Amino acid sequence: MTDSARELDLVVYGATGFVGKLLADYLARTAPEDVRIGLAGRSQAKLESVRSSLGPRAAQWPVIVANSDDPQSLADLAARTRVVATTVGPYAKYGHGLVAACAEAGTDYADLTGEVLFARDSIDANHDKARETGARIVHSCGFDSIPSDIGVHVLHEAVQADGAGELTDTTLVVTSLRGGVSGGTIDSLRTQVDVSKKDSALRRLAASPYSLSPDRSQEPDLGKQSDVSVVNGKDIAPELEGWKAPFVMASYNTRVVRRSNALRKWAYGREFKYREVMSVGKSPVSPVIAGAVAAGLGGLVLGLSVPPTRYLLDRVLPAPGEGPSEDAQRKGHFTIDIYTTTTTGTRYTARVKAQGDPGYRATAVMLGESALSLVLGGDALPDAAGVLTPATALGDVLVTRLRDAGLEISARKL
Structure with a gap:
């Protein structure tokens, strides 16, 4: 996406939400001065309040009122900017x-979704149109699923640079983790549970290792390939x-990584087998x-499926925002x-490490840099x-x- 004639380079949609504010603050502190940024959401007053909290760098950023249930406002938003970064979830709802507006307008897009069924619907509805208009629609640009997807990407590049064959059995290990449970992630899980429990075909789709x-x-x-x-x-x-x-997000991240392999014509390897776990x-x-x-992870999903326990869990789990x-x-x-072993029997490892709460501060960095990559990457981006x-x-x-x-x-090689 290179339409510099558009009014803005980047719009943060959902700028008044918890993560949206973190993203806007990150961009106000780190984005190059010449990147033209706007803030979008449902309430002009709240948007102006957020803008005023960001300091002089953001004082002239336009605010744009747009609502997920108003298609024309979304189309107008997409037409004004080169890139949209959205934190408004659950994405299956909003x-x-x-x-669709970004795919139609040829506007690049980045989000934070960790919802298999939403991502599948988005692929089916928007992939062909986005290819036609040149839009890059990039889901899952936060803790879900940047460390997984980019981690395997650099692992593959190291193996290729050494001529060491293709990846086979590959396992991501969450070695250490400190951070709060995201209310948005919990709400996304609620939404997927609600949708899939009504339809056995959707349950099977969500469970398929190649659902994306x-x-x-x-x-x-x-x-x-169990999660x-x-x-x-x-x-x-x-x-x-x-x-x-x-690992709690394995059932989503693994499918993103497998989609990357397939989109690259199985460059990681036809024997590439991938899973995610965490250290205890x-x-x-x-x-x-x-x-x-x-057992606890299974119990959480089951609990959200049953009305009495759903009521109790909703009272103790964090709310969206x-x-x-x-x-x-x-x-x-x-x-x-x-960790991976290649077809030549060579072992490699990759590491992705960051400071900051994974679902909030670190996610704001990852989404912010993903959006800026779309704005500034130009011809260096993959074709x-x-x-x-x-x-x-x-x-x-x-x-x-x-x-x-x-x-x-x-x-590195082990």
Whole structure:
């Protein structure tokens, strides 16, 4: 997307929400002075209030009133800017209209969704139109699924640079994590539970390991690829101690990474098998803890499916728009390590590490840099359009920007 004749380069949609404010603040502090930024949402008064809190850099940013249930306002928004970054979820409830408007207008788009069914619907509805207009529609540009997708991207590049074959068994391990539970993520889970429990076909689609792939019939048969397995660390890499629990976002992130592989004509490999887990320590009771985590994740989904427990969970889980304190955001962090063995038998690892609450402060950095990659990347971006993934839409442009923003992103042979 290179239409510099448009009034704005980048619009933050949802700028009055919790994460939207973090994103707007990040851009006010770090975006180049010549990037033309606007703030959009439902309330002009609230938008003006947010703008006034951002300091002199944002004083002249336009505010744009647009509503998810007003298609014309979304079309007008998309037509005014080169890029839209949206934090308004759950995307299954509020996101379809904006994606369609951007695809129609040839406007690049980035969001934070972690919703399989929304992403699948978006692919089906918008991929062809976005390819026609040249729009890059990039879902999942926050903690879901930048570390996963970009981490595997740099791992693949390291293997290719060494001529070491293709990726086979690949496992992401959340080595350390500190951060609050996102109210938006919980609300997205609620929405997907509500939709899928009414339709067995949607449940099967959400459960398919290739639910986001361009053509599921072309994917290799690699046997069972479970997102809820408890795994012995030694089965991932000889140096890993302790058992590993399922990672809460594995059922989404894994499908994004597999879509990247398919969009690249299976460049990672036709034998590429991918899973995500998280560390629960190295003690002798780690298998018990890992099993308890797996049971707890299953219990959360079941609880949200049953009205009595849903009522109780809704009273204790964070609501959309809520988030941790500034101090808690600052103290948050994550370290993710990815391990693979190639078709030549060589072992590699990649690391993605950041300071800041993963779902809030670090996510604002990742979404902000994704949006700026679309604005500033130009011909350095991959030659692609349609409904894409962070790796296939942004590639090394985003890697460089994230490194410059303070994230550690690396890969090496073991």
